[in-house]
Amino acid sequence: MKPDLRLWPTAASVWCSCAVVASALLSPVVALLAASLTSLAVAVGWRYRRGRIAPAVLLPLVALVLATGVAGLRVWAVSPDLLPEPGSAVTIEAVVDSDPRLVEGAGSSIVRGPPRTVTGITVHRITWEGGALSARLPASLWAPADAVGLLPGTSVTGYATVLPRKPGGDGTLSLSMRRVPTVLGEAPVWQRVAGNLRAGLRDATAGLPADGAALLPGLVLGDTSTLPDALADDMRTAGLAHLTAVSGANVSIVLGAALGLAALGRVRGRGRAVVAGVALIGFLILVRPSPSVVRATAMGSVVVLSLLTGGQRRGPPALAAASIVLLLVDPWLAVSAGFALSVAATAGLLIVAPQLRDGIAARAPWLPRSLAEALSITVSAQLVTAPVLVLIGASVGLGAVPANLLAELAVAPATLLGVAATLASAVSPALAHAVAVPAVLCAQWVAWVAHGVAATAPLLIPWPTGARGAALALMLLASGALTVKYRGPVRRAVSRVPRPVSAAVVAGVVVCGVALPRAGSEHWPPTGWVAVMCDVGQGDAIVLRIDADSAVVVDAGPEPARVDRCLSDLGISRVSALLLTHFHADHVEGVPGVLRGRAVGTVLVSPLAEPLDQAERVRAWCADAGVPVEVVSAGDSRQVGPVGWSVLWPTRIIRGEGSDSNNASLTALVVVEGVRLLLGGDLEPASQAAVMAVNGALTVDVVKVPHHGSLRQNPRFGPWSGARAALVSVGVDNGYGHPAPETLQSYESRGVGVWRTDHSGDIAVVATPAGVALLGRSGPGG
Numbered sequence: 001m002k003p004d005l006r007l008w009p010t011a012a013s014v015w016c017s018c019a020v021v022a023s024a025l026l027s028p029v030v031a032l033l034a035a036s037l038t039s040l041a042v043a044v045g046w047r048y049r050r051g052r053i054a055p056a057v058l059l060p061l062v063a064l065v066l067a068t069g070v071a072g073l074r075v076w077a078v079s080p081d082l083l084p085e086p087g088s089a090v091t092i093e094a095v096v097d098s099d100p101r102l103v104e105g106a107g108s109s110i111v112r113g114p115p116r117t118v119t120g121i122t123v124h125r126i127t128w129e130g131g132a133l134s135a136r137l138p139a140s141l142w143a144p145a146d147a148v149g150l151l152p153g154t155s156v157t158g159y160a161t162v163l164p165r166k167p168g169g170d171g172t173l174s175l176s177m178r179r180v181p182t183v184l185g186e187a188p189v190w191q192r193v194a195g196n197l198r199a200g201l202r203d204a205t206a207g208l209p210a211d212g213a214a215l216l217p218g219l220v221l222g223d224t225s226t227l228p229d230a231l232a233d234d235m236r237t238a239g240l241a242h243l244t245a246v247s248g249a250n251v252s253i254v255l256g257a258a259l260g261l262a263a264l265g266r267v268r269g270r271g272r273a274v275v276a277g278v279a280l281i282g283f284l285i286l287v288r289p290s291p292s293v294v295r296a297t298a299m300g301s302v303v304v305l306s307l308l309t310g311g312q313r314r315g316p317p318a319l320a321a322a323s324i325v326l327l328l329v330d331p332w333l334a335v336s337a338g339f340a341l342s343v344a345a346t347a348g349l350l351i352v353a354p355q356l357r358d359g360i361a362a363r364a365p366w367l368p369r370s371l372a373e374a375l376s377i378t379v380s381a382q383l384v385t386a387p388v389l390v391l392i393g394a395s396v397g398l399g400a401v402p403a404n405l406l407a408e409l410a411v412a413p414a415t416l417l418g419v420a421a422t423l424a425s426a427v428s429p430a431l432a433h434a435v436a437v438p439a440v441l442c443a444q445w446v447a448w449v450a451h452g453v454a455a456t457a458p459l460l461i462p463w464p465t466g467a468r469g470a471a472l473a474l475m476l477l478a479s480g481a482l483t484v485k486y487r488g489p490v491r492r493a494v495s496r497v498p499r500p501v502s503a504a505v506v507a508g509v510v511v512c513g514v515a516l517p518r519a520g521s522e523h524w525p526p527t528g529w530v531a532v533m534c535d536v537g538q539g540d541a542i543v544l545r546i547d548a549d550s551a552v553v554v555d556a557g558p559e560p561a562r563v564d565r566c567l568s569d570l571g572i573s574r575v576s577a578l579l580l581t582h583f584h585a586d587h588v589e590g591v592p593g594v595l596r597g598r599a600v601g602t603v604l605v606s607p608l609a610e611p612l613d614q615a616e617r618v619r620a621w622c623a624d625a626g627v628p629v630e631v632v633s634a635g636d637s638r639q640v641g642p643v644g645w646s647v648l649w650p651t652r653i654i655r656g657e658g659s660d661s662n663n664a665s666l667t668a669l670v671v672v673e674g675v676r677l678l679l680g681g682d683l684e685p686a687s688q689a690a691v692m693a694v695n696g697a698l699t700v701d702v703v704k705v706p707h708h709g710s711l712r713q714n715p716r717f718g719p720w721s722g723a724r725a726a727l728v729s730v731g732v733d734n735g736y737g738h739p740a741p742e743t744l745q746s747y748e749s750r751g752v753g754v755w756r757t758d759h760s761g762d763i764a765v766v767a768t769p770a771g772v773a774l775l776g777r778s779g780p781g782g
Contacts, residue, residue, distance in 0.1 A: 003315070003316045003350070003351050004316055004317050005316055006317070007316070007317045007320035007321060008316065008320050009059075009060045010059050010060045010063045010320065010324065011320035011321075011323045011324050012060070013060040013063045013064040013067065014063050014064070014067040014323075014324050014327050014328065015323065015327060015334050016064070016334075017063075017064050017067040017068040017071060018067055018068075018071045018327045018328075018331040018333070018334035019334035019335050020068070021068060021071040021072050021331055022071060022331045022332045022334050022335050063324070067324075067327070067328060070328050070331075071327075071328070071331035071334075083126075083133070083137075083162075083173065084126070084128040084131065084162050085162065086162050086163060087161065087162060088128050088129070088161070088162045089128065089129070089159065089160075089161060090126050090127065090128040090159070090160055090161070090162060090175070091126070091127045091128075091157070091158070091159055091160075092123050092125070092126050092127075092139075092157065092158065092160055092175065093123070093124050093125040093126075093155070093156075093157045093184070094121040094122060094123045094124060094139070094141070094155070094156055094157070094181075095121065095122050095124065095153065095154070095155050095156075096119060096120075096121055096150050096151065096152050096153065096154045096156060096187075097119070097120040097121055097122055097138075097152055098119050098120040098152055098288060099119065099151070099152060099195075099198075099223075099225075099288065100117035100118065100119040100143070100147050100148045100149075100150055101117060101118050101119065101225055102116075102117050102145060102148050102225070116142055116143065116144065116145060116612065116613060116616060117142070117143050117144070117145055117147045117148050118140060118141070118142050118143075118613060119140070119141055119143070119147070119150065120138070120139070120140055120141075121138075121139050121140070121141045121156075121175075122136055122137065122138060122139070123135075123136075123137040123138075123139050123173065123175075124136065128162075137173055138173070139173035139174065139175055140173070140174050140175070141160070141175050141176075141177065141181075142163075142174070142175065142176040142177065142612070142613060143176075143177045143179075143180060143181060144177070144178070144179065144180050146180045147177075147180045147181065150181075150183075151187035151191050151192060151195045152187060152191050152195075152288055153187035153188045153191040154183060154185065154186060154187045154191075155183070155184040155185035156181035156182060156183055156184060157181060157182050157184055158177050158179065158180075158181035158182055159177065159178075159179070160175040160176060160177045161175065161176045161177075162174070162175060163175065163176055163611075176612075190285055191285075193426075194285050194286050194288070196425075196426070197286060197422050197423065197425060197426060198217070198221055198223060198286070198422070200422060200425025200426065200429070200432055201216070201217055201220065201221065201223075201418065201421055201422040201425060201432070201436070202217055202223075202226065203425065203429065203432075204421050204422075204424075204425055204429065204432035204433045204435070204436040205217075205436050205440055206433075208436065208437065208440040209440060209441070209444045210228075211228070211231055211443075211444055211447035211448075212440040212441060212442075212443040212444030212445075212446075212447055213226075213440050213443075214226045214227050214228060214231065215227060215231065215244070215443040215444075215446060215447050216414060216418050216436070216439055216440050216443040217418075218243070218244035218245075219243055219244065219411065219414050219415060219418060219443055219446065220414070220415055220418030220419060220422065220439075221286065221287050221418075221422070222244070222245050222287050222288075222293065224244050224245075227244065230592070230596065231447060231450065231451075232244070233454070233560050233561070233592055233593070233596065234447075234450040234451050234453075234454035235450045236560075236561060237450075237453070237454040237561055238403040238449065238450045238453035238454050239403055239404060239453075240403055240404065240407055240446065240449070240450050240453075242341075243407065243411060243446065253411075253412050253415045253416065254279055254280075254283045254415070254416075254419065257279075257416055258275050258276055258278075258279035259272060259275065259276055261275070262275040262276075283419070286419075286422065294326075298322045298325075298326060315350035315351075316347070316350055316351065319343070319346055319347060319350060323343055326339070344384045345384065347384060348384035352384060402453070403449055403450070403453040406445075406449045407445075407446045407449050407450075409445070410442035410443070410445040410446050411442075411446065413438070413439070413442045414439050414442035414443045414446065417435055417436070417438055417439035417442065418436070418439045418443075420435050420439075421433075421435040421436040421439055524569055524570075524762070524764075524777055525569070525570050525764055526764050526766055526775050527766075528766045528767050528768060529545060529764040529765065529766050529767075530544070530545050530642075530672040530673045530675050530765055530766065530767050531543065531544050531545065531670075531672055531675070531677060531702075531764070531765040532545075532566070532570060532762055532763065532764045532765070533704070533727045533729055533755075533757060533762065533763045533765075534557065534562070534563055534566035534567075534729075534757075534762055535562070535566070535729075535757040535758075535760075535761045535762050535763075535777070535778075536556075536557030536558060536559065536562040536563055536566065536590060536729070536757075537557065537558060537559065537562060537731040537732075537734075538558060538586055538708065538730060538731030538734045538736070538738070539555070539557035539558040539559075539585075539586035539587060539589075539590070539729065539731070540554070540555040540557060540581070540586065540587050540681070540682075540704075540708075540729045541553065541554070541555050541556050541557040541562075541563045541566060541590060541729070542554040542555060542679060542704070542729075543566065543567065543570055543572065544643045544670060544672050545570075545642075545643070545672065546576060546640055546641040546642065546643055547641060548571060549571055549572060549573045549574055550572065550573070550574035550575070550576060550641075551567075551570070551572045551574075551575060551576070551643075552575070552576055552577050552578075552579070552640060552643050552645075553567070553572075553575050553577075553578045553579070553594055554578075554579045554581065554668070554670075554679055555579070555580060555581055555587040555588070555681070556578065556580070556587065556588055556589070556590035556591045556593065556594050557586065557587070557589070557590035557593075558585055558586045558587075558589045558590060559589060559590055559593070560589070560590050560591070560592040560593030560594075560596065561593060562590060562593070563590040563593040563594055564590075564593035564594070564596055566762060567593075567594065567598070569762070572598070573597070573598055573599070574598060574599045574600075574601075575594060575598055575599070575600045575601065576601045576602075576640045576641075576643075577601055577602050577603075577604055577638070577640065578591070578594055578600055578602070578603045578604070578627075579603075579604045579645075579666060579668065580603065580604070580605045580606065580618065580666070581606060581665040581666040581667075581679070581680075581681030581682070582606045582608070582661045582662065582664055582665045582666070582681055582682060583605070583606065583608075583609065583610060583611055583614040583615045583618065583661060584611070584614065584661055584662070584682065585614055587681070587682070588614055588617070588618050589614075589617075591603075591618055591621050591622075592621055595621060595622075595625045595627065600625065600627045601627075602627065602628050602629075602630055603618070603622050603627055603628070603629045603630070604630050604631075604632045604636075604666070605618070605629060605630070605631055605632070605666075606631075606632075606633075606650070606661075606664050606665065606666050607631050607632075607633050607650065607653070607664065608650075608653055608660060608661060608664035610660060610661050610664075611661065632647055632666065633647060633649075633650055633651065633666075634647055634648055634649050634650060634651040634694070635647065642672055642673050643670070643671075643672050644670070644671045644672075645668045645669065645670045645671070646668065646669050647666055647667065647668050648667045648668065648669055648691055648694075648695050649665070649666070649667035649680075649683075649687065649690065649691045649694070649695075650663075650664050650665075650666070650667075650687070650690075651690070651694055652690075654686050654687055654690065657684070657685075657686035658684040658685070658686060658712060659682070659684060661682075662681070662682040662683065662684045662687070662707060663683065663684050663686055663687035664687070665680060665681025665682050665683050665687065665706070666681060667679065667680040667681065667683060667687075667691055668680075669698070669700070672767075673767045674767065675701050675702070675765060675767050675772055676699070676700040676701050676702075677700060677701065677702045677703070677704070677765070678698070678700045678702070678703045678704065678721050678723065679704045680703075680704060680706045681706065681707075682706055682707040682708070683706040683707065683717075684706070684707060684712045685712055685713060685714045688706065688713070688714035688716075688717040689714050689716075691717075692714075692716065692717065692720050697720075698720060698721060698722060699721075699722035700721050700722060700723050701723060701724065701725065701765075701772045702723055702724075702725045702726070702727060702765055702772065702774075703718065703721040703723035703725075703726050703727070704726075704727045704728075704729070705718075705726050705727065705728045705739065705743065705747070705754075707738075708728060708729060708730045708734075708736070708738040708739060709728040709730060709738050709739025709740060709743045709744065709756075710736065710737075710738050710739070710740055710743065711737075711740035711742060711743060713740075713743050713746065715746060718746055718747050718750070718752065719750065723752060724751075724752060724753065724772075725752065725753045725754075725755065725765075725772070725774055726747045726752050726753070726754045726755070727755050727757075727763060728744075728754060728755065728756045728757070729757050730756055730757060730758050731758060732758045733758075734758075739756065753774070755774050755776060759776070760776025760777065760778060761776055761777040761778035762776070762777040762778075763775070763776050763777070764776075764777070
């Protein structure tokens with residue numbers, strides 16, 4: 001039976017219009033005008049050439065205009081022009097949306113800030129000097145640790161400071177409070193009951209295997225508050241991170257169990273719908289109805305609905321309808337990778353999985369149907385989500401499919417037993433503990449799978465990321481689909497090829513897919529390397545070589561897996577010192593990847609511990625690893641083997657001239673085997689001028705262009721360094737416009753060779769008898 005895809009063009013039209021508005025490519029008014037004119041032009045043209053306009057054409061055009069208008073109103077309501085500027089003092093009245101998450105402080109008293117919590121809230125009224133606004137504004141709230149007891153649904157008020165927004169974000173505010181917000185109204189009874197049940201599950205797992213006990217609340221309730229960083233990293237590497245968030249799979253498992261019990265109880269007709277509805281509402285309350293959970297509930301409900309009412313025929317229209325509703329309610333979902341992954345995975349389950357299952361059953365009738373079903377679901381989900389994962393920079397792992405197949409053996413029983421233990425905690429803690437024992441053992445199995453697959457990280461395919469990688473993945477998927485659809489002609493064409501030629505082609509594919517990537521890694525790093533700028537995407541991570549297995553690392557990039565991969569490829573197992581120029585996420589979120597499996601001597605940080613939440617995360621990671629944290633500033637000089645460095649900046653903290661954290665970046669003059677490098681983090685014009693003023697003349701071989709080559713540069717900084725080569729660490733197709741063409745021109749116009757990680761991958765600085773050379777791992781540079 002062919003899937004019913006008639007509503008999909010309308011859903012695609014709504015998605016595109018919301019994406020244009022939410023990403024601020026066009027203002028809401030201009031976007032609405034463009035959508036109206038486009039729809040009118042298409043309608044007139046269609047009418048002129050073919051007469052009557054078919055509903056299949058008219059509906060997407062109408063949806064395009066209406067969705068643009070609705071999305072425009074939603075985006076306009078949270079326009080920065082209507083809200084207070086970052087740094088403004090405000091008074092808010094809000095409702096807590098999610099459980100506060102505690103961010104522990106650690107380290108010495110000199111660098112440690114107090115523990116903080118972060119939670120999602122909906123602001124109903126916000127007032128500030130010169131303005132006030134009453135609306136439903138989503139926001140994230142940072143507050144003292146004592147706020148950890150606030151339950152979702154609690155009404156609060158208090159004084160806060162507006163934090164800077166993330167570029168290209170979803171329109172949410174970020175607020176920081178110095179004091180615990182004042183409670184205006186308690187959480188509803190059902191939220192208090194849910195809070196007690198969630199705490200009951202955590203209590204029920206006490207004394208059970210550590211990884212399983214920490215993972216079970218995540219598998220069942222999406223509660224990752226007790227999940228160790230090492231396990232979280234392994235779950236991501238193994239392609240299992242989706243299991244630690246409430247997803248459509250959780251909803252499908254719970255609804256399936258409820259409908260199964262209804263069938264055993266001989267409930268028929270509308271009674272089954274009532275049972276499913278009650279189970280769905282109860283589970284939604286238990287896991288907290290946050291936007292991501294509501295999205296997961298919609299996707300899971302679509303899957304169950306399709307199974308109950310018509311499989312491939314009813315499922316795709318339901319998926320399209322659910323997507324349209326969710327996009328109109330929250331237009332920012334159109335630019336959310338999580339939403340794209342949810343829709344893609346659900347589409348794979350509805351359309352691709354049945355085809356795979358039937359194909360497997362036809363060609364391997366000896367295989368149990370349940371195993372064929374599990375294999376088809378896992379493979380289809382991995383295939384259809386691969387382009388999205390590649391687009392956002394994730395690695396394509398050979399271990400993801402077997403990891404998910406192995407984990408699936410335990411996910412359903414862990415979820416159902418976990419829900420049972422949660423409910424039992426309201427009756428008897430002893431009963432809850434007894435039910436939790438097998439649930440934790442199932443979760444422990446998932447943890448073992450994650451650890452085992454993560455240990456095979458070298459099997460990650462070096463697939464290109466960003467738009468190029470996504471386009472290649474789509475081409476391969478399309479080629480595979482066409483081959484399957486026209487398998488008869490393809491089989492006849494292949495049968496005419498001599499077998500020796502076929503064998504040679506297969507061998508060539510194997511060599512290109514397996515041997516060549518490994519051969520490339522064997523030739524990396526190049527002989528004589530003294531420094532490597534790691535390709536960590538939109539962030540910084542630089543490795544300074546001490547000897548064959550030890551190094552000094554400057555910054556850690558935005559993701560643990562990427563810096564871990566870079567260090568592993570270089571053979572680094574010991575890090576004498578890790579310098580973190582400042583605490584922005586694109587420089588420090590990869591710290592767990594540096595700490596993982598390596599002996600780290602000390603971590604040196606900027607004297608400005610801002611943003612506070614990021615600084616606290618770094619200190620917590622270091623405390624867990626037993627690594628001391630030390631604040632350094634201008635005048636600090638050290639020598640570790642052939643690596644020596646002197647900190648040139650900061651001598652003071654510059655406030656109010658751009659980003660305070662960027663301007664407080666540790667700036668170091670590094671000398672390795674006679675090669676001189678200037679590393680300045682994300683210095684902005686004010687701090688670049690200050691560095692030049694306090695340090696006099698300087699000449700280096702290589703300069704790292706500050707702030708990823710952004711437009712915010714002091715035009716004298718590059719010439720002052722005297723460098724003949726410049727490094728830019730930047731992500732492919734990043735949304736910041738980095739590096740700015742004007743910045744590149746300022747270096748290239750003076751004959752300086754510019755090397756970029758988005759073009760060349762990892763970049764090595766090599767000391768040769770003839771001087772300093774640069775070598776890109778995946779392509780040429782300047």
